[in-house]
Amino acid sequence: MAFIQPALDRIPEPYRSTVIQHRELLKFAVVGGITWFIDTGVVYALKLTVLGDKPLTARLLGVLIATIASYILNREWSFRTRGGRQRHHEAALFFAISALGMGVTLLPQAVSLYVFDIRVPHVGPVTQAVANFITGQILGVLLAMVFRFWAFRRFVFPEDKLEAELHSI
Structure with missing residues (x-):
């Protein structure tokens, strides 16, 4: 992307190498931010x-x-330099891991609603809305993001064997 290099050029050198070293994580975080807004917009709509x-x-x-949206953005941007799988196999793994991630996302909110009874009529509507936002949009999404980053790199978008051998030299 054309805006990446000018942005990197503005980062002071001690930090630039760290940013470059963790570029997949940063791209994944940007994709996560974009899809968080998509998720939040759909949920509240x-x-x-x-x-x-x-x-x-x-x-x-x-x-x-x-x-x-996450699959498209991660495939085409975050992990575009990784490969080794056929697209249909990669997509199947992505959506299977994402399904597990959905469970991780839902878990804190479900605990809040059904274990701690933070829901109407036990609490007011504003309290339930705040609890849903914190447990669903913040805690659930963050937990699922950590899980998905690890699983996507390990199972969905593995390094090519040749590239992995070059990194080990």
């Missing part, structure tokens, strides 16, 4: 319209739409 009384269903649909 649904909760404020047709799924007001079904926050987990809204969350599931938001995560699903964001996951599709």
Whole structure:
């Protein structure tokens, strides 16, 4: 992308090498930020319209739409230098790991709603909304992001064997 090199040129040298060394993680984080906004937009659009009384269903649909965008962005940008798998196999692994990631995303909010009963009528609507945001949009997304970064690098977008051998030299 044309804006990457000018941005790198502005970073002072002691930090530039660290940024370059962790470029996949940074790109993955940018993709995560973009898909977080997609997820959040879908979730709240649904909760404020047709799924007001079904926050987990809204969350599931938001995560699903964001996951599709995530595959495209990660394949074409974050992990574009990795390979070794056929696209259909790669996509199947990506969506299987993302399904596990959806479970990780949903878990903190489900615990908040159904274990701690932080839901209407036990608490007020504002308290439930704040708890849903913290447990779903922040805690759940962060936990799932750590899991997915590890799993995508390990299973979905592995380094080519030749590239891995060159790194070990």
